Amino acid sequence: AYTVTATYAGLEPVSAQVSITSGAFATRDLGLTSAVYKLEKFVVEGEREGNALAITERRNAGNVKDVISSDAFGNVADLNLGNFLQRMPGVSKEESEGEIYLVRIRGVDSNLNAVSIDGTRGSNGSTRSLNRGFEIDKVPADFIETIEVTKAATPDMDADSIGGSVNLRTKSALDRKGRRATYNVGN
Numbered sequence: 001a002y003t004v005t006a007t008y009a010g011l012e013p014v015s016a017q018v019s020i021t022s023g024a025f026a027t028r029d030l031g032l033t034s035a036v037y038k039l040e041k042f043v044v045e046g047e048r049e050g051n052a053l054a055i056t057e058r059r060n061a062g063n064v065k066d067v068i069s070s071d072a073f074g075n076v077a078d079l080n081l082g083n084f085l086q087r088m089p090g091v092s093k094e095e096s097e098g099e100i101y102l103v104r105i106r107g108v109d110s111n112l113n114a115v116s117i118d119g120t121r122g123s124n125g126s127t128r129s130l131n132r133g134f135e136i137d138k139v140p141a142d143f144i145e146t147i148e149v150t151k152a153a154t155p156d157m158d159a160d161s162i163g164g165s166v167n168l169r170t171k172s173a174l175d176r177k178g179r180r181a182t183y184n185v186g187n
Helices: 050-060 081-085
Strands: 002-006 014-018 065-069 091-096 099-105 113-117 144-150 164-170
Touching: 050 065, 050 144, 081 091, 081 099, 081 144, 099 113, 099 164
Parallel strands: 113 164
Antiparallel strands: 002 014, 065 144, 091 099, 144 164
16 A cells, blocks of 8 residues: 655645555546635626717617717827817818817818717807817816717707717716726826
8 A cells, every 4th residue: 555646836735545466557546626726706896887888878879879988088199089089980170280179070060060068068169260160179088978979960959060969978976986096197
């Protein structure tokens, strides 16, 4: 009778008794395990991601509408929403001195598009050019939770938004859990 011990790196050693007679072979299976493989019960908690909500709102919209969550923004250059909006389908940009300051929807001039913040119409009146376009670079990207771009007019829209409308929904403290601190560093 012999005691055989099997070892392997990262696993717990196992010992077993083996009886053998002269001139015979003995086979014994040893199952190596580790306590690492036996996990305790754990619970994964998470908040509903804003991107999933944006996709649902787009799917349930009664018209042609894009809804994008701030989860999809990533890093927005210069915190200018125009840098993000220009990548949305059907939206183009107008620049001044390298900064995106007006957006066009479906190719229609910016003074024929409406921009609202939380459903309240934003004031128009560009200081760089003499038109009624909303200067999108005046609203920091950090304040926005979702962007809704409506490309097809609905009866509740003003008649001066022929191209479409952009609704910027701001972030709310009621949507967040716990404390949160954000910062930007640049040179």
